[in-house]
Amino acid sequence: MNDTLIKELNDRSIGWVKGYRESGFERFSRLNIPSWKRLNLNGLDLPEYKGYDRLQVTGDGIDVENIMDCGMEEDIREIMQDGQAFGVDEKFVSMVDSFFNTGVVIRVPKGYNSSVPVMVHYPSDGDLILDQNVIIAEPFTSVSIIIDHEAISEAGAFHNGITRVIAKEGSKVNLMKVQRLSDTSFNFDSVIGITGRDAAINWSVVELGSAKSAVSYTTYMNEQGGENNTKGIFFVDDRRRLDLSFKVNHIAPNTTSDIDIRGALKDEAYSIFRGDLDIKRGAKKAKGNEKESVILLDRTVRSDAIPALKCAEDDVEAGHAASCEELDKNTLYYMMSRGLSLDEARMMLVEASFNPIIDAIPDDGLKNAIREVIKRRLTCGEDY
Amino acid sequence: MAKTVINDIDFSRYNIKAKVKYRHKTAKGLTPEIVEEISYLKGEPDWMREFRLKSLEIYNSKPMPTWGVDLSELNIDEIVAYISPDAEKAKTWDDVPKDIKETFDRLGIPEAEKEYLAGVGAQFDSEVIYHNIKEQLEKQGVIFEDFDTALKKYPDIIREYFMKCVPPTDHKFAALHGAIWSGGSFVYVPKGVKVETPLQAYFRMNAPGTGQFEHTLIIVDEGAEAHYIEGCSAPQYSVSNLHAGCVELYVKKGAKLRYSTIENWSKNTYNLNTKRALVDEGASMIWVSGSFGSKKTMLYPSSVLRGEGATSEYTSVTFAAKGQHLDTGAKMIHLAPNTSSKVVAKSLSKDGGITNFRGLLRVGPKATGVKTTVQCEGLMLDDISRSDTLPIIEIQNDYVDMGYEAKVGKISEDKIYYLMSRGLSEDEAKALIVKGFVEPISGSLPLEYAVELNRLINIEMEGSIG
Amino acid sequence: MGKMLLEVRDLRASVEDKEILKGINLNIGRGEIHAIMGPNGSGKSTLCNTIMGNPSYMVEGGSIFFEGDDITGMKVNERAKRGIFLSFQYPEEIEGITLENFLRTALNTVTGKNQSILGFKKLLKEKMQLLEMKDEYAERYLNVGFSGGEKKKAEILQMAILNPKLVMLDEIDSGLDIDALRIVAESIKKVKTEDMSILIVTHYNRILDYLEPDYVHVLMDGRIVRNGDSGLARELEETGYEAIRAEELI
Numbered sequence A: 001m002n003d004t005l006i007k008e009l010n011d012r013s014i015g016w017v018k019g020y021r022e023s024g025f026e027r028f029s030r031l032n033i034p035s036w037k038r039l040n041l042n043g044l045d046l047p048e049y050k051g052y053d054r055l056q057v058t059g060d061g062i063d064v065e066n067i068m069d070c071g072m073e074e075d076i077r078e079i080m081q082d083g084q085a086f087g088v089d090e091k092f093v094s095m096v097d098s099f100f101n102t103g104v105v106i107r108v109p110k111g112y113n114s115s116v117p118v119m120v121h122y123p124s125d126g127d128l129i130l131d132q133n134v135i136i137a138e139p140f141t142s143v144s145i146i147i148d149h150e151a152i153s154e155a156g157a158f159h160n161g162i163t164r165v166i167a168k169e170g171s172k173v174n175l176m177k178v179q180r181l182s183d184t185s186f187n188f189d190s191v192i193g194i195t196g197r198d199a200a201i202n203w204s205v206v207e208l209g210s211a212k213s214a215v216s217y218t219t220y221m222n223e224q225g226g227e228n229n230t231k232g233i234f235f236v237d238d239r240r241r242l243d244l245s246f247k248v249n250h251i252a253p254n255t256t257s258d259i260d261i262r263g264a265l266k267d268e269a270y271s272i273f274r275g276d277l278d279i280k281r282g283a284k285k286a287k288g289n290e291k292e293s294v295i296l297l298d299r300t301v302r303s304d305a306i307p308a309l310k311c312a313e314d315d316v317e318a319g320h321a322a323s324c325e326e327l328d329k330n331t332l333y334y335m336m337s338r339g340l341s342l343d344e345a346r347m348m349l350v351e352a353s354f355n356p357i358i359d360a361i362p363d364d365g366l367k368n369a370i371r372e373v374i375k376r377r378l379t380c381g382e383d384y
Numbered sequence B: 001m002a003k004t005v006i007n008d009i010d011f012s013r014y015n016i017k018a019k020v021k022y023r024h025k026t027a028k029g030l031t032p033e034i035v036e037e038i039s040y041l042k043g044e045p046d047w048m049r050e051f052r053l054k055s056l057e058i059y060n061s062k063p064m065p066t067w068g069v070d071l072s073e074l075n076i077d078e079i080v081a082y083i084s085p086d087a088e089k090a091k092t093w094d095d096v097p098k099d100i101k102e103t104f105d106r107l108g109i110p111e112a113e114k115e116y117l118a119g120v121g122a123q124f125d126s127e128v129i130y131h132n133i134k135e136q137l138e139k140q141g142v143i144f145e146d147f148d149t150a151l152k153k154y155p156d157i158i159r160e161y162f163m164k165c166v167p168p169t170d171h172k173f174a175a176l177h178g179a180i181w182s183g184g185s186f187v188y189v190p191k192g193v194k195v196e197t198p199l200q201a202y203f204r205m206n207a208p209g210t211g212q213f214e215h216t217l218i219i220v221d222e223g224a225e226a227h228y229i230e231g232c233s234a235p236q237y238s239v240s241n242l243h244a245g246c247v248e249l250y251v252k253k254g255a256k257l258r259y260s261t262i263e264n265w266s267k268n269t270y271n272l273n274t275k276r277a278l279v280d281e282g283a284s285m286i287w288v289s290g291s292f293g294s295k296k297t298m299l300y301p302s303s304v305l306r307g308e309g310a311t312s313e314y315t316s317v318t319f320a321a322k323g324q325h326l327d328t329g330a331k332m333i334h335l336a337p338n339t340s341s342k343v344v345a346k347s348l349s350k351d352g353g354i355t356n357f358r359g360l361l362r363v364g365p366k367a368t369g370v371k372t373t374v375q376c377e378g379l380m381l382d383d384i385s386r387s388d389t390l391p392i393i394e395i396q397n398d399y400v401d402m403g404y405e406a407k408v409g410k411i412s413e414d415k416i417y418y419l420m421s422r423g424l425s426e427d428e429a430k431a432l433i434v435k436g437f438v439e440p441i442s443g444s445l446p447l448e449y450a451v452e453l454n455r456l457i458n459i460e461m462e463g464s465i466g
Numbered sequence C: 001m002g003k004m005l006l007e008v009r010d011l012r013a014s015v016e017d018k019e020i021l022k023g024i025n026l027n028i029g030r031g032e033i034h035a036i037m038g039p040n041g042s043g044k045s046t047l048c049n050t051i052m053g054n055p056s057y058m059v060e061g062g063s064i065f066f067e068g069d070d071i072t073g074m075k076v077n078e079r080a081k082r083g084i085f086l087s088f089q090y091p092e093e094i095e096g097i098t099l100e101n102f103l104r105t106a107l108n109t110v111t112g113k114n115q116s117i118l119g120f121k122k123l124l125k126e127k128m129q130l131l132e133m134k135d136e137y138a139e140r141y142l143n144v145g146f147s148g149g150e151k152k153k154a155e156i157l158q159m160a161i162l163n164p165k166l167v168m169l170d171e172i173d174s175g176l177d178i179d180a181l182r183i184v185a186e187s188i189k190k191v192k193t194e195d196m197s198i199l200i201v202t203h204y205n206r207i208l209d210y211l212e213p214d215y216v217h218v219l220m221d222g223r224i225v226r227n228g229d230s231g232l233a234r235e236l237e238e239t240g241y242e243a244i245r246a247e248e249l250i
Helices: A003-012 A017-030 A074-080 A090-099 A329-336 A342-359 A364-379 B002-007 B032-042 B046-061 B098-107 B109-116 B135-139 B147-153 B155-161 B172-180 B413-420 B426-437 B447-465 C044-052 C076-082 C099-111 C117-130 C135-139 C148-162 C178-191 C230-249
Strands: A056-058 A063-066 A104-108 A118-124 A132-137 A142-151 A158-167 A172-180 A186-195 A200-207 A212-221 A227-236 A241-250 A256-265 A270-279 A287-296 A302-311 A317-325 B022-025 B083-085 B119-124 B127-133 B143-146 B184-189 B199-204 B215-220 B225-233 B241-243 B246-251 B256-264 B269-272 B274-279 B284-291 B296-299 B302-305 B311-320 B325-328 B331-334 B340-349 B354-357 B360-363 B370-380 B386-389 B392-395 B400-410 C004-015 C018-029 C033-037 C057-066 C084-087 C166-170 C197-202 C215-220 C223-228
Touching: A003 A017, A003 A090, A017 A090, A074 A132, A074 A158, A090 A158, A090 A186, A104 A118, A104 A142, A132 A142, A132 A172, A142 A158, A158 A172, A158 A200, A172 A186, A172 A364, A186 A200, A186 A227, A200 A212, A200 A241, A212 A227, A227 A241, A227 A270, A227 A342, A227 A364, A241 A256, A241 A287, A256 A270, A256 A302, A256 A342, A270 A287, A270 A317, A287 A302, A287 A342, A302 A317, A302 B370, A302 B400, A329 A342, A329 C076, A342 A364, A342 C099, B032 B046, B032 B172, B046 B172, B083 B127, B098 B109, B098 B119, B098 B199, B109 B119, B109 B199, B109 B447, B119 B143, B127 B135, B127 B143, B127 B147, B127 B184, B143 B147, B147 B155, B147 B184, B147 B215, B155 B215, B172 B246, B172 B274, B184 B199, B184 B225, B215 B225, B215 B256, B246 B256, B246 B284, B256 B274, B256 B447, B274 B284, B274 B311, B284 B296, B284 B325, B302 B311, B311 B325, B311 B354, B311 B447, B331 B340, B331 B370, B340 B354, B340 B386, B340 B426, B354 B370, B360 B370, B360 B400, B370 B386, B370 B426, B386 B400, B392 B400, B413 B426, B426 B447, C004 C044, C004 C197, C018 C033, C018 C044, C018 C057, C018 C197, C018 C223, C033 C044, C033 C230, C044 C057, C044 C076, C044 C084, C044 C166, C044 C197, C076 C084, C076 C099, C084 C148, C099 C117, C099 C135, C099 C148, C117 C135, C117 C148, C117 C178, C135 C148, C148 C178, C215 C230, C223 C230
Parallel strands: A104 A132, A118 A142, A132 A158, A142 A172, A158 A186, A172 A200, A186 A212, A200 A227, A212 A241, A227 A256, A241 A270, A256 A287, A270 A302, A287 A317, B119 B199, B184 B215, B199 B225, B215 B246, B225 B256, B241 B269, B246 B274, B256 B284, B269 B296, B274 B302, B284 B311, B296 B325, B302 B331, B311 B340, B325 B354, B331 B360, B340 B370, B354 B386, B360 B392, B370 B400, C033 C197, C033 C215, C084 C166, C166 C197
Antiparallel strands: A056 A118, A063 A104, A302 B386, A302 B392, A317 B400, B022 B083, B119 B127, B143 B184, C004 C018, C004 C057, C215 C223
8 A cells, every 4th residue: 555556546536535545645654553552463464455346235215325436525525524533543544544445425315214224235255445434414314324344255354444424413323333254354443423413323333253353433422412322242252352442522511422332252352442431521411321341251361441431520420330240150050950051051141141232233134143143153162 | 517627727737838957958850979969878788879870770761651640840850859857867756856846746746646656757858857666566576667777777678678569660750769769667567466556657848849759668477467657748839849759568468458648748749659569368458548639649559469369458539629630549450369359439629620540450360259349439529620530451361250330420419409408508518428428538547537638628628618 | 769759868068168958868759749848047948959959059968869860969950951940939030031042042952952943932832821921921031020920930931841850949939929829839730740740848838728748848957857748737837837846855
């Protein structure tokens, strides 16, 4: 990924996108790949640039365009050049800004109100996926969108993506992101959401695959009455690592947020959970809550939690809780008294922890597929 | 009720500026010459002089911390590292020079000693001016000495333990301490001896633009018990003072140590202190900490639970008012099986004050069967202050019961309403709720210190009580 | 042997280092109904849990035979597979797992073969109808938000599905009003097969009005102090445990 490539991509780009890629590349070439103490990216080689053409989209009554050949109106430029801090790391964000090879622009038109999800599917057969996604919900609309990164082969993928969500006044965006890339893949995902007045953005996060995965969600609630609810599940096994980060900025009064993350770790897996609840001066009557619980299935796992709670207002309600504990002895005994082995009982309790979140997935096919992946990973190596 | 206590506040007792004759005062700043001068004045053995010089090198090689509080206004070159009052170390208060004694009288130290302490050490700027222990304890083999005396009387023990728990390589201010430490106490409690009443050290910074770098080393031998109380204060100056003490605690098998601190440095002081305990099998380490003073504080008492079944508790209240940024917290490092820890941290912020709780909870791969809880609670007294809670939790095996909880908010209107319906004014109601909020801390201090803590809270609440 | 389903020999057990069972002997034949009665704290629940294999209960001595095999050191799920079932005094609530899902998994494990989802649904529906349970219970999270009577009924439903050889009912009557008790007792009768043995553990004898025991044992201070038939239960109702305690002292 170099300036020759940028020129080449620029030749194919239209309008303001040319300059956009260039300024992205300026940042990209100035920065080093971060080493990251916990996830540890030492020795990470960036892949050769390749195009990506497997994008599949389904959605009714809604305008979904491929970012590589859409008009890129002025408001999209504003959104993409907004300049608010977000993302896993500036190196990775600028990589997508300069080299994005796929992505969607979704406009939720006035009057749209549907719970049938728009599906954005990025299958991977060892692909390079640098997706740049923009979602704009017009005032008082309601939409559900699922973005799914799925392995269709064991080949190692390199995914680095950006998703920007603008929820205008009174709108509601439910965005689910599913990551089920192959176990040798690298995954970097930077998501930013901005809520308008009385608008809601709900994140659902399902993290299942990749050797190393760094995922970051940032929300800015700039207008009063904004809402941001996050539900997430993760399952990490083998020697894989996941760094999952949520940053919620309460800027305007009466904004509320809630984060509920449940995870399970097996083998020599390592997960890092970061929850950053930042209540700025002026965010009166803000309410923020955050909860993470991890089930540890093997002695050799490692679980870090870095839950920050920052508060510069007095009239607020904010709380954090993190726990990791052994499964309850009495519950295990009860289940085993019905014939389940210790492992089966433990597995079932992991599923139990995940179920409320999986049950809420608006697409049955995906719901079952996710259940299958979790089941397979849970039972892998266990004699059933 | 609350009203009468509030009217009694006398902040002036902390703000006495004694006119004292000084014997030695080094030049401002930090050079090998100044370090050699301190060592020479103290008549130290070669190894200590070399240790100081080596620490200075480490200090110079380490960058300033980029996290925590803003240290950009702290200029070490403007600080006088060593300033000793013209006084011999005394064993009776009558032998302490009058103006110095007056300071400690106003702080109530000699009176407290008579009534309920097992021993007292009092440091005035860089040197200890008074050190005494009850005879009966001395007979049981308890050692309580100022650090310079200890270095002369027990050179082997000091050499074995000094800055082994907190090495100068640990961070920049540990290195600074290693180079220019002066004063402090050494405590040894022999096997099985239980010291029922507390030992106290009081640290007083009197001169403007100086630093205090006292060293505290406590060894509680197998099955022994002790309670150590540390108090500190300084009068208010316009130039910065620096406090960079170091506390090293060894709690041996089955021993118990309680370490209580009431810190009330003046609001021109940088308090960059390091405290750490190594806790052996079945031993117990309890930290009780009240932080009220200083301009900026970075202080994270640590317990390294390295013996099976070791336990530690940390209970703290941090109160940041106008112009203060207090960054405190606890580190609990679980290295052995069946160890347990409990952290209860409460903070209050008002008039633009900033409190940070910064904690580390680490459970190592071998530390199975660990039980640990961390609870942080921040109370915001107005909308211009800040309260941040920033813990790091690292769990490295599956047999761990960990619970973490944090919350932040303001005084509940309902509670104020309830108390006012019983006849209290709004300010009285608030003061009462704040006292209730810090009860877990005041409740774990000896009565006299709980009174002191309440007095400090009253002073801090004064603005809102009017 | 052979004839006996369960043989408990000189069983001693402790909880948290406190000895609760101080030498229990008990034989239960196939199809028999036994009742263990005793005051609070006599060790009734401990006996059930020790037979079931609760890891919190330590066997200090003696042994337990089931169908002639020594199961004293066996894991709880292995005992379940052999056909021992305990109806818990306080069934666990498990958020996120439906009753149906849990029971199907349990049945698959106990029988060692995978039930077809449809086949299982049919079986479950049939048993639920038998017990006059509403269909919706199958879809609800296990015991979560169930009333006391509903929980006990759900336990009986599990028993009906798993079809054990020995059923232990630990204080099944506790917390139930008279109507709920009657419904639960009738449910048990519906589910009981000719071969199924039942061990009723109770403080009161009101459940025995519905399920007449062949044998009654009185447990006090960790020992069985009296054995008899259902007449003994009636006697206890009149004289109370204190009379037996006094008798013991003589």
